[in-house]
Amino acid sequence: MDSTTTSSISSTSSSTSTADTSGTPDGADTAPIRVAIVDDQHLVRSGFAMLINSQADLHVVCEAANGEEAVRALATTRADVVLMDVRMPGMDGIEATRRILARASAAGHGEGGPRIVVLTTFDLDEYALSAINAGASGFLLKDAPPEELLEAIRTVHRGDAVIAPSTTRRLLDHVAPLLRQPSPVQHAQAEAVARLTPREREVFELIAQGLSNPEIAVQLFLSEATVKTHVGHILAKLEARDRVQAVVLAYATGVVRP
Secondary structure (H helix, E strand, C coil), X not given: CCCHHHHHHHHHHHHCCCCCCCCCCCXXXXXXXXXXXECCCHHHHHHHHHHHHCCCCEEEEEEECCHHHHHHHHHHCCCCEEEEECCCCCCCHHHHHHHXXXXXXXXXXXXXXXXXXXXXXXXXXXHHHHXXXXXXXXXXXXXXXXXXXXXXXXXHHHCCCCCCCHHHHHHHHHHHHHHCXXXXXXXXXXXXXXXXXXXXXXXXXXXXXXXXXXXXHHHHCCCHHHHHHHHHHHHHHHCXXXXXXXXXXXXXXXXXXX
16 A cells, blocks of 8 residues: 555544534435445554444445455445455455456346445556456545545445546546557447447437536436436446446547547
């Protein structure tokens, strides 16, 4: 882990009492978002858990010190969002992400599987790109402020409301050239985009710009129900498990350019 981890946890611990605990953004009646924390440093896990459990709409359901522990724990414990460190002894976060999502898909829980937020740094492009390909739904810098961590969890859990926290947007801008390198996968993605109808292409481009369903509805003079239907068709055609993955594909195929 890099030196920013220590400062991140310091700010996390000290900010627990000052973070906004009154907000349950999508309604206080719903069950708390179940969060799993995977990191090889106990202090990191404890600091994140303390902050997350201070929020009425969030609850830590399990912790793991490496990828192998995470895969085992999440086989028996349901989590909505996983905070996944990249560099850990034994099985790293990229392989753990791949296995967790593959098992959810094999069990027929594709969209019901956990959303995974990868803990990363900007200087690790190869890790970021591998995590994208493994199916990560968001990214968080190791030195991100506490409020950004909380919003990242809520953001990827909402899925259809907001594409991604600002960290993911900036990181995708950073790795866009790597995403667009010619490959069989990139070619298949371009062909999938080409199969979208003209209306689906319009909606896809607005998703890639970060617009929510209500915003797209206003922009295209459509009902939200119609937009939701289009989004569902787009994700199916692109074989994207959520809107974040669709945005990644938009970067990879040049629909969005940094």
